[in-house]
Amino acid sequence: MSASHRLLFVCLGNICRSPLAEGIFLHQARERGVLHRFEVDSCGLGSWHAGQLPDPRALAVALRNGVELPSIARQFEPSTDAIRFDLILAMDRANARGLIERGAARNQVSLMRSFDPTLKERPQHELDVPDPYYGSDRGFDDVFAMLTRACEGLLDSLCG
Numbered sequence: 001m002s003a004s005h006r007l008l009f010v011c012l013g014n015i016c017r018s019p020l021a022e023g024i025f026l027h028q029a030r031e032r033g034v035l036h037r038f039e040v041d042s043c044g045l046g047s048w049h050a051g052q053l054p055d056p057r058a059l060a061v062a063l064r065n066g067v068e069l070p071s072i073a074r075q076f077e078p079s080t081d082a083i084r085f086d087l088i089l090a091m092d093r094a095n096a097r098g099l100i101e102r103g104a105a106r107n108q109v110s111l112m113r114s115f116d117p118t119l120k121e122r123p124q125h126e127l128d129v130p131d132p133y134y135g136s137d138r139g140f141d142d143v144f145a146m147l148t149r150a151c152e153g154l155l156d157s158l159c160g
């Protein structure tokens with residue numbers, strides 16, 4: 001049976017935020033017994049880290065929380081990704097703009113944190129997942145918690 005939802009998680013480098021979003025989503029979908037309904041991948045708008053494993057700090061926070069990160073970094077491919085995936089989840093507004101500039105349809109792109117049920121009425125500028133790359137380990141814990149809530153909301157909205 002083919003997947004009923006095809007989701008692509010996108011950030012800038014594809015080594016911190018989007019691999020965490022992908023791993024957390026897969027973990028939660030498996031726990032809910034709905035993994036078979038999804039095709040899931042992640043990528044970045046930049047190519048600097050293509051072929052690399054996630055940042056060691058992302059791997060560490062995932063490990064502390066019992067989550068695996070299957071991602072190998074790759075760059076967004078407009079000609080194939082915009083067709084293959086029906087929902088593209090941008091980690092921040094700059095990522096969302098970059099996706100649309102590169103050819104993703106506006107109605108295909110959503111901000112990841114717009115699915116966090118605790119942030120429902122918030123304006124868009126409060127919905128960025130902050131880039132933890134140049135920060136401390138603490139930043140990775142904060143991003144993990146944000147993405148955990150957003151993935152729960154995303155699964156609720158897609159699985160009812």
Ligand code: 4NP
Pocket residue numbers: 011012013014015016017018044048131132133
């Ligand atoms: P990410 O973080 O977009 O969450 O993967 C970044 C990782 C690397 C860079 C920027 C952001 N970089 O400029 O190399």
